[in-house]
Amino acid sequence: MADSSRKVVVLGMLAKMPVPGVAWQTLHYLLGLRRLGFDPYYVEAHARTPSMLMERETDDATARAGQVIDDTLRPYGLGERWAFHALHDDGRVLGLSERELARVLRDAELLINLHGGTEPREELAGSGRLVYLETDPVQLQIELHDGLQSARDFLAPHCAFFTFAENLGGPDCTLPCSAEFPFRPTRQPVVLDLWETGGQGPGTAFRTIGNWHQGWRSVTFNGETYGWSKDAEWRKFLTLPQRTGEAFELALSGHAPRHEEELRRLGFGVRPALDFNFDPGAYRDFIAGARGEFTVAKDQNIRFRTGWFSDRSATFLAAGRPVVTQDTAFGSVLPTGEGLFAVTDLDEAVDAIGRIAADPARHGRAAAEIAREHFDAERVLGRLMTDMGVALNRRSTMREPRATDHTTATGERPRAPRLHRDCTVLALIPHFECEQYLDDCLAALTAQTRPLDGIVVIDDVSAEPPVDIVKRYPNVTLLRAAENSGPYRLVQTVMNQTDYDAYLFQDADDWSAPDRLERLLEHAEATGADMIGSQEVRIFCDEPEVAPIQWPLDGNAPFKERPTAFPLLHPTTLVSKHIMQAAGGYSMALRFGGDAEFLRRVHHVGRCVNTPHHGYFRRVRQGSLTTAPATAIGTPARKQLMEETFARASANAERVARGEQPDLTPLRPGP
Structure with missing residues (x-):
């Protein structure tokens, strides 16, 4: 959850460049x-007239700028977190008050000068926490090489420098580096769940969005x-529709009617990029409706081999749409050959398009995997924050220690242990009448690529306890309850009596992917x-049918909209012992509904997330505990419990x- 004491300001250009890609x-x-636990604010203070929003010289551009920013941010819960x-013009401040803006700038742990588009004035740079983040490299590096004083003066007030030129300084990158201003690599973060297609299959055309001709910002270096x-690069690929027989659709701006006529004659579909207006949803739908992306890069990035990669292309990958684009040396940091192709000429482009057309499902999965592994916002920004020495995961909302909490000799609570790859982890498997499925469950857990430190099956007085099954797994322990009491009392008792760093849950009739624990620990770290x-991948045993189910990546965010949300599936989870204690543990007297009741408490004190990885296989079957009479689904008792948990959750939100x-x-x- 966001910690209001940990503000980060993003200085941007939403109103200056009111297009969906920038949004x-x-x-x-x-x-x-926000998903990393910070309280983000957006500030636009670049001192440039938002002329694209003006139809007449008399228009109030400031008011229109404020409206555009609010319309963009409010749907995502950021309506009270911006200032223009x-x-x-007249120095007005919209959104935050002038006093609030000054306080936010003063208190922010970091101020990120996105695009490097904001003049580093004293109120921004005076704190020593202003970060330059360059999304379009080359011109600045050439200016520094040429000794342009204005470039040095602009950068000097910043405390650190990041660039999308991820190959800058690489052996094959010829773009000059500055010793005075050392740039570190970063890339576009993507909030992956915002690009989920909900099962929508790919469209029929390879698409892209961009400018055709921009007659400025060329640079000269060593006489070249x-x-x-980009139009010069596009001309290298104009016969692509004819060579491949595939459909291509370009959403363009900066083109004349004669350019559109030529492209249509050659087999390209063309539509105005401005048709998206300022509608991020329409832009996203255009990408989701593509078969994939084919696009070109700027000559500067290609020939200097900067390693730059498009933020737009990253969203195509996130939507599971493969990308074919010109080689800027991004292959030095991103995998290519499946889902993502770096091409240097027409023949290579034809080959890449053909490979995608031959196996679209495979390349769509590979594209989504690249996005998960390399562009996930929490991973990208977590690295940026770590590079800046900013600690992650501090929360002002952590409650005061309970009598059961560990404390130091001075009575202070120690820093919360972090989940990490070297945690000790015990798997807990509540079992009741699931003998025919338990073997699959244990086989999967004992074959984890990151081995578990222990596995415990807790039998809740089955008619035939699974003694013989467990004997086949020497490292698995079978515990047998004295009386049938339900899963929450069983697992809580084991957690109270053991001292592992974390506990992995698993239902006895389900199974896990081999790398489930490895992925969970990696993403938690x-x-x-x-x-x-x-x-989860849901297996409907009576159909038969298989359906991948997508849970929200940010498990805390849904509670902001609804205190009774249920954004994590309990048997798929890994939880730290520390946070289990901080949240009070399970309601041990509950025989059903205890997972939801716990989740509606733990989000107040802990960071809850879901990994993008489908690592849990859940059987949906007749006779499962989910549908068994013991869960009391549809009974007055279940209804009463729901009313009680809803009332408690709502009261806590208040x-x-x-x-x-x-x-x-x-x-x-x-x-």
């Missing part, structure tokens, strides 16, 4: 920072000119998560809104 680029930073400072405009779930601590006492503690 998405900015949103990914803001939402990614009209330095180009390096171009900025990257995100600072305390409780982390897997995406407490937190008043600045009070939530009640984390288990609803029905039990013995």
Whole structure:
């Protein structure tokens, strides 16, 4: 959850460049920072007239800028987290008040100068926490090489420098590096769940969005000119529709009617990029409706081999749409050959398009996997924050220690242990009448690529306890309850009596992917998560049918909209012992509904996420515990419990809104 004491400001250009691509680029930073536990603010204070919003000279551009920013951010819960400072005009501040803006700038842990588009004035740079983040390299590096004083003066107030030129300084990159201003590599973060297609299959055309001709920003280096405009690169691929027989559709701006006529004659579909207006949803739908992306890069990035990669192409990958684009040396940091292709000429482009057409499902999966592994916002921004020495996962909302909490000799609570790859992990498997499925469950857990430190099957008085099955697995322990009491009392008792760093849950009739634990720990380490779930693949045994189910990556965010949300599936989760204790543990007297009741407490004190990886296989079958009479689904008792948990969750949301601590006492503690 966002910690209001940990502000980060993103300085951007939403109103100066009111196009959906810039909106998405900015949103990914803001939402990614929020998912890392920070309280992000958007500030636009570049002192440039937002002329694209003006139809007449008399238009109030400042008011229109404020409306555009609010319309973009409010749907994502950021409606009270922005300011537009009209330095180009009368100095008005919209959104935040002038006093609030000054306080945010003063208190922010970092101020990120996105695109490097904001003048580093004293109120921004005076704190020593202003970061330059370059999304379009080359011109600045050439200016520094040429000794341009204005470039040095612009950069000097910043404390650190990041660039999308991820190959800068590489052996094959000829773009000059500055010793005075050392740039570190970064890339576009993407909030992956915002690009989920909901099962929508790919379309029929390879698409892209961009400018055709921009007659400026060419640079000269060592007597050679390096171009900025993309039309020169497009001309190398104009016969692609004829060579491949595939459909291509370009959403373009900066083109004349004669350019559109030529492209249509050659087999390209063309539509105005401005048709998207300022609608990020329409832009996203255009990408989701593509078969994949074919696009070109700027001559500057190609010939200097900067390693630059498009933020737009990253979203195609996130939507599961493969990308074919010109080689800028991004293959030095990103995998290519499946889902993503770096091409240097027409023949290579034809081959890449053909490979995608021959196996679209395979390349779509590979594209989505590249996005998960390399562009996930929490991973990208987590690295940036770590590079800046900014600690992750500090929370002001952590409750005061309970009597059961560990404390130091001075009575202070030690720093919360982080989930990490070297955690000790015990797998807990509640079992009741599931003998025919338990073998699959244990085989999967004992074959994990990151071995578990222990596996315990807890039998809840089955008619025939699975003694013989467990004997086949020497490292698995079978515990047998004295009386049938339900899963929550069983697992809580084991956690109370053991001292592992974390506990992995698993239902006895389900199974796990071999790398489930490895993926969970890796993602928890990257995100600072305390409780982390897997995406599930649901197996309908009576159909038969298989359906991948997508849970939200940010498990805390849904509670902001609905205090009774249920954004993680309990048996798919890994939870730290520390956060289990901090949240009070399970309601041991509950025989059903204890997972939801716990989740509606733990999110107040812990970071809850789901990994993008489908690592949990869940059987849906007749006779499962989910549908068994023991769960009391549809009964008055179940309805009463739901009413009680909903009332508690709503009351806690109201407490937190008043600045009070939530009640984390288990609803029905039990013995």
